[in-house]
Amino acid sequence: MDWAGGCLCGAVRYRASAAPDYASYCHCGMCRKASGAPFSGFVQFPEGTVEWTKGRPDRYTSSDGAVRRFCATCGSALTFEADNVLFMTLGSLDAPEKVDFDCHTYTAFKLPQIHLTDGLPHHPGPAGGKGGRPID
């Protein structure tokens, strides 16, 4: 199946020619600020399978070597990229319900209101993802 996604207003779209092979939730404070949500979901696809199909996102360097791309029109968060790791945001996918998650990361910063009951592994810090280069 075709995996595709984009921002809220539709100005930026992307597609992946392969299924996701890694997905994690992040509970860190920076992702919370960037998304406005209590925690974030991030999805990785096999390297070289993601391409922008409409428009191009703007970018914000949120920390040393870490870039977050977003739609300059509607503000939707689209990627997190660091150390040659490219994550697409779960919420930007057209079919986020089809993603299987691997783990929770940065749970040391998890909000006390959030109770995790899905049985996935917890990492108090990063889990590293699986690699893959940013797309341009």
Ligand SMILES: [Zn+2]
């Ligand atoms: Zn947009």
Ligand SMILES: [Zn+2]
């Ligand atoms: Zn985070």
